[in-house]
Each structure stands twice: as C-alpha cells, then as structure tokens.
Amino acid sequence: MRARTPTSPTLPTQISEKLYQRARLVIPDGVNRSTVERHPHPDYAGWGHGAYLHDVDGNRYLDLNNNFTTLIHGHTFEPVIEAVSRALRDGTCFSNPTLSEIHLAELLCERIPAVEQVRFVNTGTEAVMFAIKAARAATGRPAVAKIEGAYHGAYDWAEAGQTGTPETWGPPEEPLSVAYYSGQPGSVTDEVILLRFNDAEGARRRIAAHHQRLACILIDPMPSRAGLLPPDNAFLTAVVETARQYGVLIIADEVLNLRQGYNGASARFGLNPDLITMGKIIGGGFPIGAIGGSKAAMAVFDGRGGPPLLPQAGTFSANPISMVAGFTSMIAMTRQQFEKLDRLGNHLRASLRQLIAKYEAPFSVTGAASLFRLHPKADAPREYRDAYLSGQEAQTMRWLGRHFKQHGIVLPYAAAACLSTAMDESDIKLIIDTFEKALISEEIGA
Known part of the structure; x- marks a missing residue:
C-alpha cells in the first residue's frame, strides 16, 4: 500500500x-x-x-x-504548586516528624483496603526493597518469588529475572533467573524464583517446591514492562492459596498501578496482599515511596518494645514537601x-x-x-x-x-x-x- x-x-x-x-x-x-x-x-x-x-x-x-x-494530574497542577509554595516557607526537611506525614498516611490507610499502616521512603525502589526485607524479617527466610520479566526497581533481588531473552530464559516449566547486570552475584539469582504470569499451575508448583526458603511473592497486579497484561483470576487464586498454605507473604507492587483506581489495583483485581508498595502518584510530582500493609506485617518496623526486627530510616523519608504535595494531589483524585x-x-x-x-x-x-x-x-x-x-x-x-x-x-x-x-x-x-x-x-x- x-x-x-x-x-x-x-x-x-x-x-x-x-x-x-x-x-x-x-x-x-x-x-x-x-x-x-x-x-x-x-x-x-x-x-x-x-x-x-x-x-x-x-x-x-x-x-x-x-x-x-x-x-x-499532568504538569504544574495548581493545587500542588500552591500547597508546596506555602510549605517551602516553613522548611524543606527536618529530623523531626511533621503533621503532613500523618495526613498522607491516614489518606492511604482509608483508601487502600489492604493498608492499615504505612512507612514512607523516597522512591519506589526503596519501597520494594524494604517490603522484601520486611517479609524476610517476618518469616526468617531469604528467597523471593517474582514474575518473569516484571520490573520492580533497582534492588538486586527485584531486578533479577527481568531481562530474560529467548536465548537465556530457560524452559517454560523452569524459567531461569537471569542476572540483570554484569557482576550481579550468583547468590542473588539463586534466591530469586521466577513465576510465569498467568500460569496458575506453574505458580502452584514453583511456590510449593521452594516454600521452605521463600519469604515472599512479589507481584505487580498488571506488570508494565512485562506487557501491561491483566491477571487471570485463576492465576491470582493459585498464588494466594499456595502462599497462604506455606506462610509466604504476598507483596503487591503498586508503585505504578496504584493509579488504576480509588482503592488501587489489588482491590480492582481481587488480590489481598500482606504488603503493598506505593510511589509515583502519591508524591504529587515529588520523590516518594511507601510500604503499607496489615498491622501484623508492618510490625517488623515497630521499635517501641525494643530494637525493631527491621530498622528503616532515610534522610529525606517523609520530608514535608513530598508529603504535602502527595496529600494535595491524592485529595484531588476523587x-x-x-x-x-x-x-x-x-x-x-x-x-x-x-x-x-x-x-x-x-x-x-x-x-x-x-x-x-x-x-x-x-x-x-x-x-x-x-x-x-x-x-x-x-x-x-x-x-x-x-x-x-x-x-x-x-x-x-x-x-x-x-x-x-x-x-x-x-x-x-x-x-x-x-x-x-x-x-x-x-x-x-x-
């Protein structure tokens, strides 16, 4: 033509x-x-x-x-500009907590069904990293299961297996965890178990085979770089049932997909995770990340009775500018x-x-x-x-x-x-x- x-x-x-x-x-x-x-x-x-x-x-x-x-909201969303301009006059960061972090935490806990408590970090990568660490701290196990080809930021155990090719990804029934960068330790890829998206029986079999060392299953409800594909109900059911059977925690990575609805993507697809990672839209255009989940899953961060099972800090975590921008942006997302x-x-x-x-x-x-x-x-x-x-x-x-x-x-x-x-x-x-x-x-x- x-x-x-x-x-x-x-x-x-x-x-x-x-x-x-x-x-x-x-x-x-x-x-x-x-x-x-x-x-x-x-x-x-x-x-x-x-x-x-x-x-x-x-x-x-x-x-x-x-x-x-x-x-x-696109670029230069006026309510965020006005709110941040006011906040800048009061200070950009403190070692002390601020009221603004409570406001955003309350909003997320109110909206997202699986979230009862929240900890803020600076990026989606940090959110995924601390969610994986939280699962390890809770279970005492080291390994991570994730979806072949899915992107979850720049933490080693989240990166492995995201760039397989026909030459390297292995047989369908046993997908190989391919190193993401030159020199990535083999011990990392050994601790990452890949599941093929929408392969329900394969997920049951792989989780069961490795359950003794699995801390968590890291799953994006609609993995973007792996195709932006909808999950089958049978697949999600297989993942949840098998994880619950063996005491493996489920982490829903909604750093990108939280934008799928007022209650997030997990609620949209009927997934009930232990932990949810968030970022992007909750920062109103400023750097942010968050780990949310049930009180039981989030208890590893609690240090009121002694040293927490998982210490978590960060110089700019919950900084008031990101908190104010995120709260203002999310309030506008009715x-x-x-x-x-x-x-x-x-x-x-x-x-x-x-x-x-x-x-x-x-x-x-x-x-x-x-x-x-x-x-x-x-x-x-x-x-x-x-x-x-x-x-x-x-x-x-x-x-x-x-x-x-x-x-x-x-x-x-x-x-x-x-x-x-x-x-x-x-x-x-x-x-x-x-x-x-x-x-x-x-x-x-x-």
Missing part, C-alpha cells in the same frame, strides 16, 4: 543536541536514567503545563509518559476523577482496537483504567514471553514512537503509556487519529 499521508517535517532539535553534547562530558552516557529515550539524543524538557510538555527547542507534545506514569480516567481509557483502547480491526493491522492493545500499551502483535500477549519484542517488532515500535513524536505526542517505548486528569476527549482524538495515520502509512516498520 502506498503512503496516504505525507511525511511530517523534521522537528527542530538543535538546542537539545548541544545540551546532550555538554552533558556527555560530565555525565556517563549523558543522562541520569537509562530509561531516557534518545533518537539519537534526548529531548530536553523546557516546561510543562497540563497535559502538554514543551521542550527547549520549542516543540509541544501531548505527554503520554508523564514521568513514567507519575503525574496523574472517585469521580478516577471514573473520568476510566472512561477516557476505555474509549481510547476500544477505538485503537477498532482501527486495528479496520485495517487488519498486526497490532494489539493491553491495559486498564488510565494505562495502555500497543504491541506489534496480532494476538494480545498473556505473559512476558508473548510480549517480548523480536528485532523486527522492536524496529516497528521505534518507528511508531517517531511517528507519534512527529505528530506531537510522547509515546513511551516498550512501557505503559498513561492518561492524566488534564486530558479531555480532544486529546484522546489526537491519539486515535495519529495511530490511524500510522496504520495507513507504508513506512511502518521500515
């Missing part, structure tokens, strides 16, 4: 190119996060407002990244706002699927609530191995990202795209129209 749409003009990038050259002199690889996209250089942000990001070269984009799903995002997300995913069917295109769509992900596969994946991109598929998705950028949209590569409360139907239409232009272009995948 011949292209029906003209190629868009090249966007200006000169300032970003020069900044990247400067950055590479003083920062390894020129960036501070390996997740920053470069084609072949990053686009340096200038400012953001509402649903849109403006780069230093003057380009304007509908932002479907929102700092990796953090900004649920049930009605979550329902709005559900409606926009449902409309978008349905429209994308209609276009795929109309053009008989080799794509599929996954996601829920305000999250979606496009796959260059005719059949929607059910687990990580299905979602893994071949060389040609990766090339197609790189092309699609460039196509969206040329049409004024930031589309994350191989990760969840997300909506914000700052978006409306016109923004959804822009996404739909841009995808249709891609489907009728002979350049796709070239």
Whole structure:
C-alpha cells in the first residue's frame, strides 16, 4: 500500500543536541536514567503545563509518559504548586516528624483496603526493597518469588529475572533467573524464583517446591514492562492459596498501578496482599515511596518494645514537601476523577482496537483504567514471553514512537503509556487519529 499521508517535517532539535553534547562530558552516557529515550539524543524538557510538555527547542507534545506514569494530574497542577509554595516557607526537611506525614498516611490507610499502616521512603525502589526485607524479617527466610520479566526497581533481588531473552530464559516449566547486570552475584539469582504470569499451575508448583526458603511473592497486579497484561483470576487464586498454605507473604507492587483506581489495583483485581508498595502518584510530582500493609506485617518496623526486627530510616523519608504535595494531589483524585480516567481509557483502547480491526493491522492493545500499551502483535500477549519484542517488532515500535513524536505526542517505548486528569476527549482524538495515520502509512516498520 502506498503512503496516504505525507511525511511530517523534521522537528527542530538543535538546542537539545548541544545540551546532550555538554552533558556527555560530565555525565556517563549523558543522562541520569537509562530509561531516557534518545533518537539519537534526548529531548530536553523546557516546561510543562497540563497535559502538554514543551521542550527547549520549542516543540509541544501531548505527554503520554508523564514521568513514567507519575503525574496523574499532568504538569504544574495548581493545587500542588500552591500547597508546596506555602510549605517551602516553613522548611524543606527536618529530623523531626511533621503533621503532613500523618495526613498522607491516614489518606492511604482509608483508601487502600489492604493498608492499615504505612512507612514512607523516597522512591519506589526503596519501597520494594524494604517490603522484601520486611517479609524476610517476618518469616526468617531469604528467597523471593517474582514474575518473569516484571520490573520492580533497582534492588538486586527485584531486578533479577527481568531481562530474560529467548536465548537465556530457560524452559517454560523452569524459567531461569537471569542476572540483570554484569557482576550481579550468583547468590542473588539463586534466591530469586521466577513465576510465569498467568500460569496458575506453574505458580502452584514453583511456590510449593521452594516454600521452605521463600519469604515472599512479589507481584505487580498488571506488570508494565512485562506487557501491561491483566491477571487471570485463576492465576491470582493459585498464588494466594499456595502462599497462604506455606506462610509466604504476598507483596503487591503498586508503585505504578496504584493509579488504576480509588482503592488501587489489588482491590480492582481481587488480590489481598500482606504488603503493598506505593510511589509515583502519591508524591504529587515529588520523590516518594511507601510500604503499607496489615498491622501484623508492618510490625517488623515497630521499635517501641525494643530494637525493631527491621530498622528503616532515610534522610529525606517523609520530608514535608513530598508529603504535602502527595496529600494535595491524592485529595484531588476523587472517585469521580478516577471514573473520568476510566472512561477516557476505555474509549481510547476500544477505538485503537477498532482501527486495528479496520485495517487488519498486526497490532494489539493491553491495559486498564488510565494505562495502555500497543504491541506489534496480532494476538494480545498473556505473559512476558508473548510480549517480548523480536528485532523486527522492536524496529516497528521505534518507528511508531517517531511517528507519534512527529505528530506531537510522547509515546513511551516498550512501557505503559498513561492518561492524566488534564486530558479531555480532544486529546484522546489526537491519539486515535495519529495511530490511524500510522496504520495507513507504508513506512511502518521500515
């Protein structure tokens, strides 16, 4: 088929190119996060407002990244700006606790069914790290079970097994825990047991086989980098029943997926974990992480009767700026706002699927609530191995990202795209129209 749409003009990038050259002199690889996209250089942000990001070269984009799903209200949300501006005048951090941390803790305990108590940290990585440590402290066991391909931050035992390839991931019935980085200790990978997402019988068998050394099962209810896939009820039931049978704690990683509803993702899918890790949207655009759970599970942090089983501290943990920003942002996320995002997300995913069917295109769509992900596969994946991109598929998705950028949209590569409360139907239409232009272009995948 011949292209029906003209190629868009090249966007200006000169300032970003020069900044990247400067950055590479003083920062390894020129960036501070390996997740920053470069084609072949990053686009340096200038400012953001509402649903849109403006780069230093003057380009304007509908932002479907929102700092990796953090900004649920979009950029420069005015209530947060006002609240933080007032808080800054009182001090940015103290060694003492503040009232603001009680406010945010009370909100989370009220909303999230599995959360009776909360401890705050600075990042999602820290939240996962301390949740795993809490499970170890409670059970006296060292090992962790997690979903193959799932991302849980930068703690060694959370990283192992997230980057397997067809050459390294092993047989389906015994997936191998592949080291994440060169030099990662073999003792780490030995203590990480992989479960394949939506493989109920495999989960029962693997948990039972390793239960004597398993402290916890780390599970994202809808793992983003592993495909943003919905869980089967049978799979969740298998995980919960087997974990309870052997006294293994369940940690739900909702650092990303808490945005799926007023009560979070576990409640949405019927999962009742012992511990929940949170971050991103609960910080209102500022660094934050949190570990929540039942009083029994959180008791390992309690030092009132002597040294706690698990000491936890951090210079900036529960700093008042993050607490105030997070509380203000979350108060604004009413049930009605979550329902709005559900409606926009449902409309978008349905429209994308209609276009795929109309053009008989080799794509599929996954996601829920305000999250979606496009796959260059005719059949929607059910687990990580299905979602893994071949060389040609990766090339197609790189092309699609460039196509969206040329049409004024930031589309994350191989990760969840997300909506914000700052978006409306016109923004959804822009996404739909841009995808249709891609489907009728002979350049796709070239």
